Amino acid sequence: DAGVIQSPRHEVTEMGQEVTLRCKPISGHNSLFWYRQTMMRGLELLIYFNNNVPIDDSGMPEDRFSAKMPNASFSTLKIQPSEPRDSAVYFCASRDTGFAYNEQFFGPGTRLTVL
């Protein structure tokens, strides 16, 4: 298996632009997680899906952020409009919820820079 796939790996954009980050989870995994990592705040859970349904989006910082999972093999995280403080590394992770102790698998991340 190729693992969790994220694209793009790097994104540089200007303030006010729309940014879309993409994630393909591991085949057969039915939970998907979006995280943000910064030096100041560490690793933050933004939202997670179970069987394509958003279960908890309390970590989404504000209405500028939205996430979708239209099918079991694809998810997007969108920021519109983007701001410099959104600069961070965004990780997607997936998990097979067949057993409660199954671990999450992380993608390589998307490094977002908003100028």
Place this chain on the structure above:
Amino acid sequence: AQSVAQPEDQVNVAEGNPLTVKCTYSVSGNPYLFWYVQYPNRGLQFLLKYITGDNLVKGSYGFEAEFNKSQTSFHLKKPSALVSDSALYFCAVRDDGGYSTLTFGKGTMLLVSP
């Protein structure tokens, strides 16, 4: 609510010496405990986990962790550190509930000097 504490921002150890990275946790139900490692410019990589049973868990790259229920700790250990072990280490916990998510500590940077 569940929580994880990694009391050290950084641990320094000389190559060949044993290392310990500390983690304590709080959870309402039975804990499932995990250690992840993050190398520079990479995603988090699973190292090992505690489910139940033997308190000493062995994982990847020679790492092991000791579960201590009375002290609510899950310290990561390795008998002999390598320079290549230098990375950011995260401890995480979840309870055995159906929809509970992983709660991560803030991470501990391990620096192994030659």
